[in-house]
Amino acid sequence: MPKSEVLGQRLSELIPINSTGNFWEKYVQVVETGKVFQEEFSTNIFTPNISWLQQMVVPLADGIAITARDITERKQMEKILQEREQRFRLAFDDAPIGMDLVSLDGNFFEVNHALCEMIGYSEAELIQLTFQKITYPDDLAVDLAFVQELLEGKKSKYNMEKRYISKEGHIVWIILSVSLAKDPSDEPLYFIAKIQNITPRKQNEAQQQRLITQLKISNQELEDFAYVASHDLQEPLRKIQTFGDRLKAKYGEVLDEKGLDYLQRMQSSANRMQILIRDLLDFSRITTKGQPYVSVTLS
Structure with missing residues (x-):
């Protein structure tokens, strides 16, 4: 609406009384209390392109001053971000694998149920700990080296096998996949x-490795026995x-x-x-030593 069409008109002429919600009561309250009033609201009163406004009402000596600002774009962006947050929250909380958010110094500040169940800590207990605290000591140096490469921008993510120590003191083997969240200015966040x-x-x-080792020992013992047995049995045969x-x-x-x-029968036997x-x-x-592959005819 052009400025020339607005000047000189009463507010009730611009905004129908039945479309203002409780604006009039709020304006009267500003006059009576002398306090500034501010709010955000959705509306389709003015133009189809404006769906959200932020208004500020300021008391004056002879009335009030009303300022309004179009915040539709900001509200739309907030809605998109809210939907993304909801999707992330659902994926995070209900994930079948463990997930966590960790501060730059290693403190857990968001953990999901799967991770808590995996290592035996409650959520309240785990967010009091650091990943360094529950990492098996022999695996920590490699993990920290990868973390440093993330912070220095040498990697965008890393994967590794490592061990956690559960609340009960048991070893928990994991595959860890880590990425770094950054702000719009590319500064690390978490x-x-x-x-x-x-x-x-x-x-x-x-x-399997234990079974393979046992099998190797058994095969070696069998081969040793066969050698000794054949030697001991062939000696009297040679004499015969x-x-x-x-x-x-x-x-x-x-x-x-x-x-x-x-x-003749004795010698033949x-x-x-x-x-x-x-x-x-x-x-x-043959049964204790691998044999080379050879070509065979299948016809």
Whole structure:
């Protein structure tokens, strides 16, 4: 509305009485109390483009002075920020993994339920602590080095495996993902961390490693046993074969057909036993040592 159309008119002519809410009562109150009144309100009285106004009413000697400022753009931005905050809050609080906000000196000031459950602290207890306090000592130096790189702008985020110490003193293995929140002038504000519990995976890996170690020991013992057994068993067989050969060479002419048959059977059995022992030893080596890959025909 042009200024020329406003000057000289009564307020009630510009704003219908049924559209002013309780403006008149507020204006009367300013006159009666002599105190400045200020408020923000939504309206569609003036133009379609203005939906929020901030008005200030100042008492004068002969009336009041009213100033109004269009704050629609600011209110729209506040609404967008509020919606973003609500989405972030829902994602933060209900996340299935641990999440926290940490000050630049390491103090927790926002933590979610998943993190509290993971390490056994209540929210009230955890926000009294620093991440340095609950980090396993051997992992702290690496973590702090990454933090420093974030603050110096050398990294935008970092990921690492590390250990927390729970309230009960247990080791909790985690994958930690950290980024740095900054203000519009690019100054650091706080750290945003996501924490995934990988303790079960680490426990399984440790169990697998123990089984692998036990299997290696068992295989070595089996190979040692097979070697010793084959040596101890082959020695008497060699003697049987040696004495059998001597017997045949010296007395083969005096042995009858039946005696030669017995001698042949004895030597054949000794040979088969020697082959069997050698095959068992080869089999033990196959099962305890990796074999190279070879090409095979599938047709």
